Amino acid sequence: ETGVTQTPRHLVMGMTNKKSLKCEQHLGHNAMYWYKQSAKKPLELMFVYSLEERVENNSVPSRFSPECPNSSHLFLHLHTLQPEDSALYLCASSQGGYGNIQYFGAGTRLSVL
Amino acid sequence: EDQVTQSPEALRLQEGESSSLNCSYTVSGLRGLFWYRQDPGKGPEFLFTLYSAGEEKEKERLKATLTKKESFLHITAPKPEDSATYLCAVRGGGGSNYKLTFGKGTLLTVNP
Numbered sequence: 001e002t003g004v005t006q007t008p009r010h011l012v013m014g015m016t017n018k019k020s021l022k023c024e025q026h027l028g029h030n031a032m033y034w035y036k037q038s039a040k041k042p043l044e045l046m047f048v049y050s051l052e053e054r055v056e057n058n059s060v061p062s063r064f065s066p067e068c069p070n071s072s073h074l075f076l077h078l079h080t081l082q083p084e085d086s087a088l089y090l091c092a093s094s095q096g097g098y099g100n101i102q103y104f105g106a107g108t109r110l111s112v113l
Numbered sequence: 114e115d116q117v118t119q120s121p122e123a124l125r126l127q128e129g130e131s132s133s134l135n136c137s138y139t140v141s142g143l144r145g146l147f148w149y150r151q152d153p154g155k156g157p158e159f160l161f162t163l164y165s166a167g168e169e170k171e172k173e174r175l176k177a178t179l180t181k182k183e184s185f186l187h188i189t190a191p192k193p194e195d196s197a198t199y200l201c202a203v204r205g206g207g208g209s210n211y212k213l214t215f216g217k218g219t220l221l222t223v224n225p
Contacts, residue, residue: 004156031211042117042215043157043200056211090156094211101147102213104156 004105023074023091032074037088115205119216134186142206149200191223
């Protein structure tokens with residue numbers, strides 16, 4: 001496996017379900033990110049972890065809960081989502097932050113019914 | 114607050130018809146301007162990073178240039194496989210060391 005891998009690729013859930021998105025990076029990077037991509041809108045940064053510590057949380061509702069158990073893995077736990085949360089959720093990683101390139105996974109397409 | 118505006122929103126070209134995509138930005142202390150390519154159903158794929166005005170980078174049919182206010186992605190003699198959404202992003206000097214501010218992208222379609 002190389003690069004950034006996200007699972008599942010597609011997820012359909014009801015508003016009362018609990019699910020988790022998984023991201024794994026094989027690049028030896030020390031920072032990981034969650035982004036939300038909605039139609040007709042720019043990518044929105046949700047969370048940043050550096051060396052397994054959360055360093056940014058961009059006013060994301062508490063129904064989204066990130067977890068970073070080590071520098072290679074990142075999770076996004078989802079509960080009681082709303083239909084407007086339907087989007088493509090992208091994970092990325094980088095070596096540090098300053099000026100460094102973020103590499104993205106293929107994303108999880110989430111549909112909330 | 115950092116801002117990125119990309120134009121046009123969509124561009125349709127014939128194979129071999131060269132053109133340019135524009136990325137205008139406002140940022141406090143540019144720490145990098147990034148171009149990505151995104152295919153349908155996939156994550157963004159890194160293309161270029163530019164750090165200072167006057168810098169240029171090339172890859173196959175693509176060439177990225179940077180001024181103090183905007184960046185251009187020039188596409189020379191495009192092929193149908195160049196069809197994708199092209200995203201521009203900036204990292205500014207204020208506040209976050211990690212945050213990239215993205216534009217909405219330009220959807221490029223190259224017809225054979």
